[in-house]
Amino acid sequence: MLTRRDWLLLGLLGGGSSSSLLRAAEHLPQSVTFKGVEKFQQVVARAMAENWAALPMGARVAQFGLALRGTPYVGWTLEIDDRVESPSVNFLGLDCWTFFEVSLGLARMIGRRKSAYGPSDLLREIEETRYRGGVCRGNYLDRIHYLDEWFTDNAARGNIRYVTREVGPVVRLTGRANDEMSLNPKLYRYLRASPALVPQLRQLEARLEKVPFDFIPKDQVAACEGKIQSGYIIGIVTNRAHVYCSHVGLALRTGDGACRFMHASATYKKVVVDKTIHEYLYSVKSHAGIVVGRPR
Structure with a gap:
């Protein structure tokens, strides 16, 4: 039998999202x-x-x-x-x-x-x-x-607005699996402890692979950075196999008019305000482009 929380999750009761109540x-x-x-x-x-x-x-x-x-x-x-x-x-x-x-x-x-x-x-x-x-x-x-x-x-539930297409021209990612986790379960504490979760995870990954995924190529990002505002969520799309996005951070417009990439950096070992977004993309060969969300 569905609980009130379940009905809220399904959106069949009024009053906003479950966590607002x-x-x-x-x-x-x-x-x-x-x-x-x-x-x-x-x-x-x-x-x-x-x-x-x-x-x-x-x-x-x-x-x-x-x-x-x-x-x-x-x-x-x-x-x-x-x-x-x-x-x-x-x-x-x-x-x-x-x-x-x-x-x-x-x-x-x-x-x-x-x-x-x-x-x-x-x-x-x-x-x-x-x-x-x-x-x-x-x-x-x-x-x-x-x-x-x-x-x-989060876009479907109104927490962000998915604005990638509004920011710049997009291309569609095709012909790639999205199964990095199920291929490497020993890297994840929960999956090591409960191997039975791996087939279920693979089912989730297979569903994600059917969702069209468009992104702004990195050679187009410099031209459209002016449309990106501070606090926008910037997903870094990768050329690596078995995953679509490899990193994420926030946009920050600085006093010099630049739009920089603010992120927790494994290179710097801390949270930093880094290069402009397009410069950051070109600093890593495997970076392919970006997707963009505006927080609401």
Whole structure:
């Protein structure tokens, strides 16, 4: 029998998304799921003192991204348990995915005016964007694991607007599998512990492969950077086999008029404001282009 949460997920009850009515589904204790509470409190206190909630959404996301600049790069920060999946945040170390996601989550959170915010407030926002349909039931495959699906799922639910075609000319990616995870299950803690998840994951990947995927080629990006605003989410499309997107970050328009790429960098080992987006693309041979989302 479907619960109220299930009906909300299916969009058959009014009143907005499930997470606007329900608290985050915290399936593990916050001692496991939330690291760096002091840093969280510092960033939120500054945001409230400077009234970042009044900023347009994109500028707000970028402001939180800047507040996280210098945070160490730490890979695999989403792999927090062997079996139980739960929304999580780690302010002590970020990878490319958690950097943009935490910046977006903080921007969404601070827009819900309150006198004070705690870890559960941010975990609720993370659940809304990290999990398919905005709901985590404690299962590893509830989580959106591929960036192309993150864009389409969150655009369908109104969390972002998928603006790739509005920004620049696109080409369609064809003839490539999207199965990096199922081919390499030993790299993922949950998949090592539960091999039975791998065939289910492959079914999800096969569905993603049927969704048309268009992107702006990197030789077209310089000409259209003027249409990209601060806080836009920039997915880096790759030429590598078995995956569509290999990296992600945020756009940042700087005082010199440039549009730079802000990201958690494995090269610099921290969150940085890097080159312009097109210069960054050309700095890595395997980068093919970009997809773009505007936060809402």
